Amino acid sequence: MRLVPDSLFWRLFVAILGVVIVTLLIILGLIVRERREFALLGPAANAAISNIAESIESLAKRPPEERTQAIEELREQRRSLQDLRRARITARRESREILERAIVTRLQETLGSDFEVRAIGSERLPRRFVVLDDDRGGEIGAAAAAAAADLRPFALEVVFPDGESISFRMPAPRPGPQLQRRIFFDFGLLTLTLGIALYAMTRTITRPLGKLAKAADAVGRGLNVEPLPEEGGRELRAATRAFNAMQERLRRYLDSRTRVLAAMSHDMRTPLTRLRLRVESIEDEQLRAKFNADLDEMNAMIQGALGVFRGLNDDEAVAPIDINELLTALRDQNVELGHDVMVSGRALEPYIGKPLALKRCLGNLIQNAIQYGHQAQILVEDGAELVIRIRDRGPGIPPEALSKVFEPFFRLEGSRNRDTGGMGLGLSIARDIVQAHGGTLTLKNLAAGLEAELVLPRPKQ
Numbered sequence: 113m114r115l116v117p118d119s120l121f122w123r124l125f126v127a128i129l130g131v132v133i134v135t136l137l138i139i140l141g142l143i144v145r146e147r148r149e150f151a152l153l154g155p156a157a158n159a160a161i162s163n164i165a166e167s168i169e170s171l172a173k174r175p176p177e178e179r180t181q182a183i184e185e186l187r188e189q190r191r192s193l194q195d196l197r198r199a200r201i202t203a204r205r206e207s208r209e210i211l212e213r214a215i216v217t218r219l220q221e222t223l224g225s226d227f228e229v230r231a232i233g234s235e236r237l238p239r240r241f242v243v244l245d246d247d248r249g250g251e252i253g254a255a256a257a258a259a260a261a262d263l264r265p266f267a268l269e270v271v272f273p274d275g276e277s278i279s280f281r282m283p284a285p286r287p288g289p290q291l292q293r294r295i296f297f298d299f300g301l302l303t304l305t306l307g308i309a310l311y312a313m314t315r316t317i318t319r320p321l322g323k324l325a326k327a328a329d330a331v332g333r334g335l336n337v338e339p340l341p342e343e344g345g346r347e348l349r350a351a352t353r354a355f356n357a358m359q360e361r362l363r364r365y366l367d368s369r370t371r372v373l374a375a376m377s378h379d380m381r382t383p384l385t386r387l388r389l390r391v392e393s394i395e396d397e398q399l400r401a402k403f404n405a406d407l408d409e410m411n412a413m414i415q416g417a418l419g420v421f422r423g424l425n426d427d428e429a430v431a432p433i434d435i436n437e438l439l440t441a442l443r444d445q446n447v448e449l450g451h452d453v454m455v456s457g458r459a460l461e462p463y464i465g466k467p468l469a470l471k472r473c474l475g476n477l478i479q480n481a482i483q484y485g486h487q488a489q490i491l492v493e494d495g496a497e498l499v500i501r502i503r504d505r506g507p508g509i510p511p512e513a514l515s516k517v518f519e520p521f522f523r524l525e526g527s528r529n530r531d532t533g534g535m536g537l538g539l540s541i542a543r544d545i546v547q548a549h550g551g552t553l554t555l556k557n558l559a560a561g562l563e564a565e566l567v568l569p570r571p572k573q
Contacts (some may be wrong), residue, residue, distance in 0.1 A: 121318040126309050142249055143295070156268045160282050161215065165222045168278070172227075176274065185279055214265055219268070228271040232279065244360050264573030267278035314566050320344035324355060329550065331359055339549065382409060428466040435498065438471060439490055442478055463568060465549050473545040476538040478562050485561050497551075498568040508557040540554045 167186060171179055181330075220229040271277045320343050327337045339356040342349040347429045384407060391403040408523050439455050446453040481488035485504020493499040509517060516522050539553075546553040550566040 119318075120321065121314055125311060125314040128314065129307055131523065132306050133303060136303060140295070140299060161219050161222060164219060164268075164270070164280055166505075168223060168272075171278065172272060176276070179276065186278075209445075219270075223270070227274045230269055230271075230273075232267045232510070244333070260483060276544075295387060298391050317344065320348045320352060324348075324352060327355065327359075331362070336363070339570075341470045346475075380521065385485070428468055430464055430466055432462035433465050433470060434469050435463050435492065435500075438467075438474065439492070442471070442474060443490070446488070448484065452487040453478065453482070453490070454488070455490045455492070458494070459492055459498060460494040463498055463570075466545075469548065473542040473566070474500070474502075476542045477566070478505075480538055481562075481564070496570055498570060500566040500568075502564045502566070503558065503561055505561045508562045509555060513556065514555050514557075 126467070134565075150264070169372065171186075172184055174182055216229050216231050220227070223229065244507050267279060267281045269277050269279045320340075323340055326396030327340055330337045337359060339359070342352045342356075387407055388404070390399055394400040422561045436458050443453045443455050478488045478490070481502050481504035487505045489503045491501040491503070493501075517538050520537055522540075539555075543553045546566055550564065551566055553567075554565050556565065
């Protein structure tokens with residue numbers, strides 16, 4: 113399973129949206145932490161901590177014999193903090209414990225390391241302790257404190273450097289305001305809005321790249337493409353401008369080459385005609401035949417070169433091609449001439465391409481198989497790609513020459529030499545046609561014969 117999207121558009125979109133979502137989650141976490149620490153940052157908790165710290169510092173300055181009396185007097189007092197008399201807010205156990213630990217830490221930092229501050233449960237309270245903001249006033253026993261479960265008081269103990277301790281009871285730490293459910297809806301709506309905006313922005317960035325890729329593929333197939341509009345960012349506009357200029361230069365180059373060869377072909381007809389007339393005046397028939405053969409070969413080479421360049425500049429329109437019907441027609445034509453041609457397999461659906469060009473390509477490959485292998489066996493496989501294999505029973509091609517045979521006018525000695533006919537352009541023209549359709553043409557030696565594999569891609573649904 114692919115975890116990373118394949119297209120540039122979806123990669124950008126998912127990456128940017130992921131960054132936005134992570135950022136929003138961090139902001140939400142900061143809000144929760146801020147609300148959780150609201151009690152410590154408010155005046156009520158600070159007042160309680162300051163009250164306890166001042167009492168402890170005052171007691172610590174007294175001699176041990178006077179400290180006990182001062183503690184008793186402190187216990188008899190009502191230490192009222194008006195800011196703590198507000199309605200108590202019920203908090204989850206986890207939130208309460210977090211706030212209690214924070215208060216203990218704050219008081220420990222205020223008193224310093226000479227004192228020890230620790231939280232104690234209501235059930236472990238000593239019989240006598242200092243009460244902060246008890247609605248009933250005065251001192252209450254441990255049993256009464258435990259019975260007042262709805263109040264859930266918070267108790268802590270401070271140990272002096274000499275080992276003596278004093279306990280304080282205060283109202284439960286007030287948690288921060290509860291996090292409303294609406295904030296999750298608001299964050300979800302914000303994420304959706306940002307996602308839509310990011311989708312439109314990413315599409316705007318990647319659309320010119322998609323058009324450029326399609327146009328480059330079309331030019332690689334030999335098609336004429338209208339100049340692309342220059343849109344998008346500066347770099348994309350520069351790339352589009354360079355592509356349009358490259359395509360125009362390539363078209364002019366091919367056109368000029370074709371015109372040059374056409375002009376050469378036209379201009380050479382006159383001297384070739386004169387040479388033929390002069391050859392006819394040669395009395396030696398054997399010599400005259402050799403001259404005529406050379407002139408015929410020269411004329412065939414010129415016509416073949418023109419055919420190659422005309423194929424590169426082919427403007428034939430694409431149309432649905434019935435591959436099964438095309439191969440059947442080619443087989444019947446060759447069988448009528450006495451050749452051994454067989455077809456197996458079927459194409460599942462028509463192929464969109466140039467009918468005449470594809471017929472010429474397959475015809476060249478079948479003729480090569482018949483000429484050099486005395487037989488053509490055509491195998492068709494269809495799926496994501498249309499694969500056509502043409503096999504013969506010939507001697508094959510030396511491995512080092514498998515790629516060279518596609519070069520124009522290249523001919524092998526031995527089994528595929530000049531005496532067997534041909535100008536060395538059939539495979540070159542066939543490969544140009546296949547590449548113009550976005551496919552590939554490869555040759556492979558078999559145990560007995562040669563296989564030409566033609567792969568034509570099907571358009572993605």
